[in-house]
Amino acid sequence: MIRDARYEQMSRGDLDKLQLERLKAMAAYVYDKSPFYQRAMKEKGVAPGDIQTLADITKLPFTSKLDFRDNYPFGLMAVSMDKVVRVHSSSGTTGKPVVAPYTQGDIDTWSDVMARTLATAGVTENDVLQNSYGYGLFTGGLGFHYGAERLGASVIPTGGGNTKRQILLLQDLGTSVITCTPSYSLILNETALDMGVDLRETKLRVGVFGAEPWSDQMRKDIESKMGISAINIYGLTEIIGPGVSTECPYQCGMHIAEDHFLAEIINPDTGKQLPYGEIGELVLTTLTKEAQPVLRFRTKDITSLNPEPCKCGRTHVRMSRITGRTDDMLVVKGVNVFPSQIESVLLDVEGVEPHYLIVVDRQQGFKSDYLEIWVEVSEDIFSDEMSKMEDLEDRLRSEMDSVLAISAKIKLVEPKTITRTEGKAKRVVDKSELPIL
Ligand code: ADP
Numbered sequence: 001m002i003r004d005a006r007y008e009q010m011s012r013g014d015l016d017k018l019q020l021e022r023l024k025a026m027a028a029y030v031y032d033k034s035p036f037y038q039r040a041m042k043e044k045g046v047a048p049g050d051i052q053t054l055a056d057i058t059k060l061p062f063t064s065k066l067d068f069r070d071n072y073p074f075g076l077m078a079v080s081m082d083k084v085v086r087v088h089s090s091s092g093t094t095g096k097p098v099v100a101p102y103t104q105g106d107i108d109t110w111s112d113v114m115a116r117t118l119a120t121a122g123v124t125e126n127d128v129l130q131n132s133y134g135y136g137l138f139t140g141g142l143g144f145h146y147g148a149e150r151l152g153a154s155v156i157p158t159g160g161g162n163t164k165r166q167i168l169l170l171q172d173l174g175t176s177v178i179t180c181t182p183s184y185s186l187i188l189n190e191t192a193l194d195m196g197v198d199l200r201e202t203k204l205r206v207g208v209f210g211a212e213p214w215s216d217q218m219r220k221d222i223e224s225k226m227g228i229s230a231i232n233i234y235g236l237t238e239i240i241g242p243g244v245s246t247e248c249p250y251q252c253g254m255h256i257a258e259d260h261f262l263a264e265i266i267n268p269d270t271g272k273q274l275p276y277g278e279i280g281e282l283v284l285t286t287l288t289k290e291a292q293p294v295l296r297f298r299t300k301d302i303t304s305l306n307p308e309p310c311k312c313g314r315t316h317v318r319m320s321r322i323t324g325r326t327d328d329m330l331v332v333k334g335v336n337v338f339p340s341q342i343e344s345v346l347l348d349v350e351g352v353e354p355h356y357l358i359v360v361d362r363q364q365g366f367k368s369d370y371l372e373i374w375v376e377v378s379e380d381i382f383s384d385e386m387s388k389m390e391d392l393e394d395r396l397r398s399e400m401d402s403v404l405a406i407s408a409k410i411k412l413v414e415p416k417t418i419t420r421t422e423g424k425a426k427r428v429v430d431k432s433e434l435p436i437l
């Protein structure tokens with residue numbers, strides 16, 4: 001169902017008009033209210049009046065994660081603290097956390113975009129939605145919670161963890177939608193099987209998964225194991241939290257809420273804007289945020305944009321699945337590769353479970369001459385003759401070699417040996433942090 005047809009089905013021309021109007025207002029607002037942005041704009045020699053067309057956005061300064069860190073905690077804020085009703089923070093995957101203050105207006109906008117997002121994923125007010133994203137400082141829990149309530153679904157706020165109880169609740173309360181990280185959905189499924197529960201036989205029909213990179217192969221695996229439609233959702237603390245973009249049931253890219261967020265793709269090395277269709281770094285500008293609006297935030301996330309109207313009837317641009325963050329990229333013996341590409345190759349091979357660990361030698365930063373991949377095999381293969389394991393190992397090694405042009409040492413491990421995490425999965429480890437098996 002299209003919840004906000006007025007915005008979600010706007011013609012490109014009307015969308016451009018709306019975005020320009022909001023961008024102009026936003027540039028004037030931050031110049032006036034945020035000392036950080038006034039300084040940044042002056043340094044770049046741009047005044048609010050210089051924004052006359054959408055293309056003029058390139059005159060505005062970028063914002064980076066470093067700007068948040070250097071001005072920690074509230075240096076980018078555009079309102080006084082008495083207007084702030086809530087503060088979240090990023091999970092700090094890559095260092096010091098980013099703090100995100102919200103006004104009541106921001107919480108309303110966020111609830112609206114999240115309700116829209118869930119509707120886009122195919123959730124309705126008739127659904128029972130179990131929210132297994134972590135509650136607390138992380139934006140996932142409360143973001144989904146408020147959005148699902150606004151949509152009118154029945155929310156079960158389990159948060160992450162306590163997995164056995166989650167399976168019991170899921171059965172007893174008739175959960176039809178599950179929301180969590182893709183890696184946690186696999187833990188839920190494994191635990192269910194251990195308890196003798198086949199999730200395909202429950203009422204579960206949709207999963208809304210995000211907060212970490214995952215591959216299409218992983219999606220297929222989750223869908224067939226759990227008997228659901230697995231929908232990709234994207235968001236980040238700096239911008240608002242979850243709700244920036246999501247897939248519709250056609251699963252052909254994530255629609256960005258363009259009435260609230262203006263998206264650009266740039267070449268991460270030169271900072272130059274790239275045309276639709278080209279792969280590069282996603283840059284986002286908030287068009288309606290009050291407490292901490294952000295101009296041209298460099299997300300470090302690698303994707304591309306498709307402006308073609310979608311079969312679902314929405315006109316908002318679609319971003320492709322994120323291959324990784326620029327700072328996640330590994331350079332193995334000179335070849336650039338993202339962990340999610342390794343995942344795609346692994347999961348294309350039968351007998352492999354979606355649990356793996358990429359072991360590198362971080363002594364040289366993101367460059368490593370060392371690459372070892374630990375991957376779990378299915379029970380069948382593991383309990384079969386040795387030769388099957390050897391065949392599988394050879395097959396994986398040659399697939400890595402031919403698809404990604406990287407040579408990796410493959411280590412097959414018993415089912416359920418690689419550590420499971422309840423939130424974002426940690427796939428890349430340094431040799432020195434290797435768990436002893
Ligand atoms: P942190 O940066 O500390 O992880 P956030 O919780 O704000 O804090 O995480 C946002 C980041 O999570 C995004 O910039 C992106 O890298 C990643 N992310 C979120 N959703 C997805 C998704 N659907 N696919 C891939 N990556 C995602």
Ligand code: ZN
Nearest residue numbers: 248310312314
């Ligand atoms: Zn669509």
